[in-house]
Amino acid sequence: MSGGKEFPDRIPAQPSVEGLLDALKYDGDGLVSVLVQDANDGALLMAAFADRNAVRKTLETGLMHYYSRSRKKMWLKGEESGHTQKVVSLAVDCDGDAILAKVQQTGGACHLGFRSCFSFGLEKDGRVKVIGEKLFDPAKVYKK
Amino acid sequence: MSGGKEFPDRIPAQPSVEGLLDALKYDGDGLVSVLVQDANDGALLMAAFADRNAVRKTLETGLMHYYSRSRKKMWLKGEESGHTQKVVSLAVDCDGDAILAKVQQTGGACHLGFRSCFSFGLEKDGRVKVIGEKLFDPAKVYKK
Numbered sequence: 001m002s003g004g005k006e007f008p009d010r011i012p013a014q015p016s017v018e019g020l021l022d023a024l025k026y027d028g029d030g031l032v033s034v035l036v037q038d039a040n041d042g043a044l045l046m047a048a049f050a051d052r053n054a055v056r057k058t059l060e061t062g063l064m065h066y067y068s069r070s071r072k073k074m075w076l077k078g079e080e081s082g083h084t085q086k087v088v089s090l091a092v093d094c095d096g097d098a099i100l101a102k103v104q105q106t107g108g109a110c111h112l113g114f115r116s117c118f119s120f121g122l123e124k125d126g127r128v129k130v131i132g133e134k135l136f137d138p139a140k141v142y143k144k
Numbered sequence: 145m146s147g148g149k150e151f152p153d154r155i156p157a158q159p160s161v162e163g164l165l166d167a168l169k170y171d172g173d174g175l176v177s178v179l180v181q182d183a184n185d186g187a188l189l190m191a192a193f194a195d196r197n198a199v200r201k202t203l204e205t206g207l208m209h210y211y212s213r214s215r216k217k218m219w220l221k222g223e224e225s226g227h228t229q230k231v232v233s234l235a236v237d238c239d240g241d242a243i244l245a246k247v248q249q250t251g252g253a254c255h256l257g258f259r260s261c262f263s264f265g266l267e268k269d270g271r272v273k274v275i276g277e278k279l280f281d282p283a284k285v286y287k288k
Contacts, residue, residue: 041186047177091264119237126159
């Protein structure tokens with residue numbers, strides 16, 4: 001919902017992967033948001049970022065790739081944990097700065113061991129409740 | 145999934161709205177991501193940003209408030225269109241930098257007239273297909 005030309009106006013007349021990558025709207029760090037939904041039941045699993053290269057890799061391989069702002073590099077989801085995400089469908093929003101990925105998730109999406117990263121419910125009074133389903137022990141899955 | 149202390153470690157011992165607002169992780173512009181899902185069927189409706197004030201207003205009023213990066217101010221979703229979003233539940237991710245809101249949406253969420261902003265399907269070859277359901281004519285709803 002930010003200023004500038006809308007995504008539909010930027011779609012290239014002649015479809016191509018590079019044309020699509022041009023039409024996306026990257027932030028100052030060259031990133032778009034990626035929101036990941038379980039294709040089976042619609043649960044929102046995680047939110048992450050992708051650079052142009054990660055979007056390209058995701059399209060090419062059918063496996064979700066992201067850009068890590070802390071490690072400053074592209075990563076394949078599940079490269080360490082084995083908890084990969086197979087792309088079922090991808091969509092872009094009206095700005096072109098956010099991608100919705102529907103995926104088949106292996107294991108849990110959250111590095112704390114939950115099925116979903118959105119595992120902390122908020123109450124009006126500021127109270128926080130753990131609402132997430134714990135699927136694995138991160139100490140066993142991520143060896144550091 | 146970025147570096148630093150996880151959200152669960154920052155939850156205040158004594159619950160309060162200001163304590164919760166302190167525990168969120170704002171980006172360089174003082175914003176968190178907000179992802180909005182239809183509480184009825186789980187459809188992802190939009191992605192936006194909120195500053196501390198917009199999160200507070202959302203908790204207080206039960207209506208979704210955001211921060212507009214282009215207009216540089218807080219806004220109530222639906223203030224112009226009437227397409228408000230009533231909060232059903234809120235959750236935070238493991239980083240504390242993204243909020244998932246499940247809402248009851250009046251009208252359409254997208255300012256182009258679609259039910260969802262994520263109305264542009266992507267194919268592997270870079271092709272884009274309109275997959276969204278058009279609910280209203282933006283020219284009639286937004287008078288500029």
